[in-house]
Amino acid sequence: MKRRSFLQRIGSILAVLGITETEWLTLGDRYYQALAQPNPRKLALLIGINQYPQSPYLSGCLTDVELQTELLMHRFGFLASDILTLTDEQASRESIEAAFLEHLGKQVKSTDVVVFHFSGYGTRIQLETSSDTLQNALVPANGYQSETIVNYVLEETLLLLLRSLPTEHVTAVLDTSYYAPTTAQLAGSRIRARPELPEAQLAAPELDFLQQLKTQKSLSHPIVLSATSNPKQVAREVLFSGFSAGLFTYALTQYFWETTPATTIQVSLDHVRNSMQQLGNKQYPNLANEQKNQQAALTIENLLLDSNIGAEGAIIAIKEEGKANLWLGGLPPKVLEYYGVNSRLKLLTGEELILRSRTGLTAKAQISQIEAANSPQAGQLFQESVRVLPRSINLTVALDTRLERIERVDATSAFAGVGRISVVVAGEQPADYVFGKLPQTSSRYGLFSLGGELIPNTVGEIEEAVKIAVQRLGPKLPTLLAAKLWQLTENQGSSHLQVKATLEIISGISPRIVLQRETVRTLNTGTSLKKSLSSRDDSANRLYSALSTPTVSIGSKMQYRVQNNSDRAVYLMLLGLKNSSTAIAFYPWQTSQDANTATKPLLKQVVIAPGETLILPQNITASEWVISGPAYESEHQLIFSTSPFSETLKALETAKYPAGEQPIGALVNPLEIAQALLQDLHNASTVKAEMNGTAADSYILDVNNWASLSFSYQVG
Structure with missing residues (x-):
């Protein structure tokens, strides 16, 4: 479509928005001027819509745009x-499609990188041409033109626009x-889907635009990353801290932010799925790609990563007196x-940033070790050095707002008597779980995940x-x-301990990989990780391509293959949660050789020497780990430390732990x-003495001395 005819078609809409044709042309010309810059260029079009005139407001779409930016x-x-x-x-x-044509279509060359992002509502519609x-x-923001005419952007339209770009470096998020469930959702849980309107008809200009796009030649094979992989899954918003x-x-x-460019997108999305699941949501991301050589193409090098060094964030502004935002x-x-x-x-140049306050995703910090010749600048990346966590962390339970007032009063009073429980109103403050009624039976109460999943064995x-x-x-x-406390130790991206763990099914000649985790901060380049993604990792990549929680059959024999690639001995603990309700642990017991001693086995430290590989549990207990039924979901946290877990084993020894075969x-x-x-x-942290200003009611954790890797799978 010619630029002038397109602008004439949308002129009335631009006028409503207060944008004149001249202003729009000027906006487009501003982006044309950048064409003189050396290739490859990197162009992005980011869409975020919180406020819909005819629909309930969303609250996280503008944050998504900021996160991507x-x-x-x-x-x-x-x-x-x-x-x-x-x-x-x-x-x-009209503005979305015009921006796509002007900002992307008119500028992109064969070596350029393109990112398109959309956060907002999706829906479904039946077309007359495909009943x-x-x-x-x-x-879009003006999606509802009248009671019967809708102004949607078809997914097919977007895909054709993406394919029209003359570069193979195209990624859409x-x-x-698209599916809006008919069952009631927990209050405070926002989903990004609107019900389809049975009588709705798509606006004629969109259909005309679609037909024009169908006549164009496809020039690329875009990668499309979607929030859900099942047509009936819903994309959710989550209320975080601030x-x-x-x-x-x-x-x-x-x-x-944390990863390195050698990771395939399938592996990346497996980590994303695991993170989403830890937040109480069974929402699995989806990957769509049309290239035949998918494994070679699907790396985050598709975005041409600017730095091989992972980070926890960046300086966005330098203030006076050695302060930074x-x-x-x-x-x-x-x-x-x-x-x-x-x-x-810590900055890559060596200066430290000491956190002074935080609001949402931004923080204020004091810069230490400033030298005039090497003063920190906005845009510099930083990595986690020391994590400070409060000792007084509670479990936060949100009360569903569909509870009657007297029910909320009684629940608040009852939770106050439990201890270490904070009660909030669903949707108003971050929470770990939701207390509410069963949708099917309003006279029964239960505990729910943030995604609305009922926690097993919590219904009365x-x-x-x-x-x-x-x-x-x-x-x-x-x-x-x-479980919340040990999940707060997760630091696969920031740990300086070089460890790797693989969850395997013992099968045939060689074990079959289920999941693999590895600290990435210790890899200076992508070489080591690329090597790890070849040969034996191919089976893992095939599992990752499903982008759902891996399933292990009942009766399977399992093991962890744990590698200590660092230059120091490391100690290991395994803790976990079964069905989000029962805590589990690996018991490193050793049976006494003296027949006259008590039969209760002794616990011992699990230690892995530098450069050594440990098979868990075989190398420790000489026993097999056989998966028993019935079906359940399992989360494991493998925690490594350069010092023994003395206090942890002492706590295990004082408990009446099971001395069984498993x-x-x-x-x-x-x-x-x-x-x-x-x-x-x-206790393993070597910097405690240097941090006298830190309150005594905090845990101080040094990334040089610990690593924590998360695994989740289901048994069925």
Whole structure:
């Protein structure tokens, strides 16, 4: 479509938005001027819509745009002038399509990099030309033109636009979904999907535009990353500490901050899925790509990463008196909320940033070791050095707003008697779980994940009193708090301990890989990781391509292959959660050789020498780990330290732990174990003496002395 005729077609809409044709042309010309810059250029069009006139407002789409902007600028080297954002009322259908043609279509050359992002509502519509199936569509800000005419951007239109770009470096991120469930959702849970309108007809200009695009030749094979992989899954927003964001966008951008360019996108999305699942959502991302040689093409080198060095964020401004404003988009989502004052971040040039305060994703820090010749600048990346966590972390339970007022009063009173529980109103503050009624039976209470999944074995009897329901849940809550505490140790991206763990099924001649995790901060280039993604990792990549939680069959024999590639001995603990309700642990017992001694086995430290590989549990207990039924979901946290887990083993020894044949079994005192674990990691830190200003009620964890890797799978 010619530029002038396109502008004539949308002139009335631009007028409503207060944009004259001359202003639009000037805007387009500004981007044309950048063509003289050396190739490859990097161009992005980012769309975020919170405010919809005819629909409930969303709250995280503008944050998504900010998350992507900071990532692209500081991690992938995009220029601010090459990133065009359309938000809220700016993001009409006409403006989105015009911006695509002007900002991308008119500028992109064969070596350029392109990123398109959309955060907002999605829906489905039935077209007259295709009455048998519903078509996926993005809902722009002016999506509802009248009671019967809708102004959607068809997913097919977007794909054709992406294919029209003459470069193979095209990536689209769609944080939306198309199916709106008819069942009631937990209050405070925002989903990015609107119900289809049975009588709706698509606006004629969109259909005309689609037909014109169909006549054009496809020039590229874009990579499309979607928030969901199942047509009936929903894309969710999550309320974090001080901000809301799309679950998928936050998890994706956070991982890309920390990772290195050798990782395939399938592997990257597996990490993203794991992060989303830890936040209580069974939302699996999806990958669409048309290239035949998919494994070679699908690396994040498709975005031409600006630096091989991973980071937790970047300096966004330098203030007076050695102060800096920081962007913390690379911190794991659960860690961010509790990232304490005096945490330390290190610039690649050696200066330290000491955290003084945090608001949402931004923070203020004091710069230490400043030298005039090497003064820090805005845009510099930083890496985590010391993590400070408060000792007084509670489990936060949100009360569903569909509860009656008297029910909320009774629940608040009852939870107050449990201890280490904070109660908030769903949707108003971040939470770990939601207490509410079953949608099918309003007279029964239960505990739900943030994604609305009922936690197993938390439902009471019909007509149960609220206080009784909370008292019944009381014994389970310390277990959930314990899991929260050990999940806060996760630092695969920032640890300086070079360790690697592979979850395997013992099968045939060689084990079959289920999941693999490796600290990436110790890899100076992509060479080591590229090597690890060849040969035996090919089977893992095939599993990753499904982009869903790996499933292990009942009766399978399992093992962890743990490699210590560092120059120091490391100690290992394995803790976990089964069905989000039962704590489990690996018990490193050794049976006494003296027949006259007590039969209860002794616990010992699990230590791995430098350069050695350990098979868990075989190398420790000489016993097999056989997966038993019935079906369940499992999360494991493998925690490594340069110092022994003395306090943790002491806590295990005082408990009446099961002395059975299975090396991985129930944990009877999980909260005590979690606190002892954090104390051991605190004791391993070598910087405690240097941080006298840090409050005594904090854990100080040094990335040089610990690593924590997360695994999740399901048994079925």
